[in-house]
Amino acid sequence: MSETILTIPINDLFRPKCGCPVCRMEEMLEEQGVQYITGDAMMEPSVRVATNKKGFCHRHFSRMLMLGNRLPNALLLETHMEEVMANYLPKKDGGKPDKKKLEGLRDMLGSCYVCDRIASNVAHLVSLVLMEWAKGGEFRELYREQPFICLKHYQYIMTAAMARGGIPSKLLGEFHADTAALTKNYMEALYGDIKHFVSMFDYRNKGQDWGTSVDAIERSIEFLTGEKPAVPEK
Structure with a gap:
């Protein structure tokens, strides 16, 4: 690159x-x-x-x-x-x-x-992100390979993309598809983990595997707010 x-x-x-x-x-x-x-x-x-x-x-x-x-x-x-x-x-x-x-x-x-x-x-760095994505090539692939974009920054990035000087109108749909997928897919996975976490408190699931739901609360708060939560010491 x-x-x-x-x-x-x-x-x-x-x-x-x-x-x-x-x-x-x-x-x-x-x-x-x-x-x-x-x-x-x-x-x-x-x-x-x-x-x-x-x-x-x-x-x-x-x-x-x-x-x-x-x-x-x-x-x-x-x-x-x-x-x-x-x-x-x-x-x-x-x-x-x-x-x-x-x-x-x-x-x-x-x-x-x-x-x-x-x-x-x-604001300055995000404008560079938009500019590099619009060029295509390796950075666009790198952008798509991110684990997720949190809810706060999904709103921020898309607002910047739609503003004057953001993503060209002919590319805006594709950029939104890339960005929304990073947010939506991760949120759906988080939602599944939260539901599984809640279900583990049902006596009928005693002894079942918690899977990736163990830290689902912390990850969900970070995703929704853009900040890691303070957690009590165990």
Whole structure:
């Protein structure tokens, strides 16, 4: 398969044929984003302006803290909190609540610098996936050989494919057939495993083989949400 500097990351994500390739894409970009923001980028003025305004969601605050270097987190928090106090909290006690500030605070609390960075990069990489698939050849076969595309990313990919600059209209039906098959076939298999799992609690099936249904709950949650579930320790 011929590669360019643009297609190497796409091919690397699709070659393992393990799980949903777009989930792997998000995981890679999340790891890169967390390391980026607590590294040299933290000292770039344009980045700090953005992080001061947007802040981070709980997930990415936690991921940043887990890297173990506490000073970058403290520096990011210091200037972000200054931004919050200056723009969203009252200057003095008492007085009427400021509706505009409260609306701004609501928007800020729903934003995250790392989430936005991931979303932008996923959109770029998915556009490369669509471009490579449209060319045909080996990548199209590699796409068809994926174990599955999760429900979340089926919706995402097909929306991108139908948008302007996505898949050419003459190829859209074939692309949808390829993508829908990866999602539908896996979901049908999951459904069979879930039904089998439930049936194993019927006393009449005591001693029967659980087969591939043992982890059907975890795999179903991952397929439906795009994220692995937290499971209790045994």
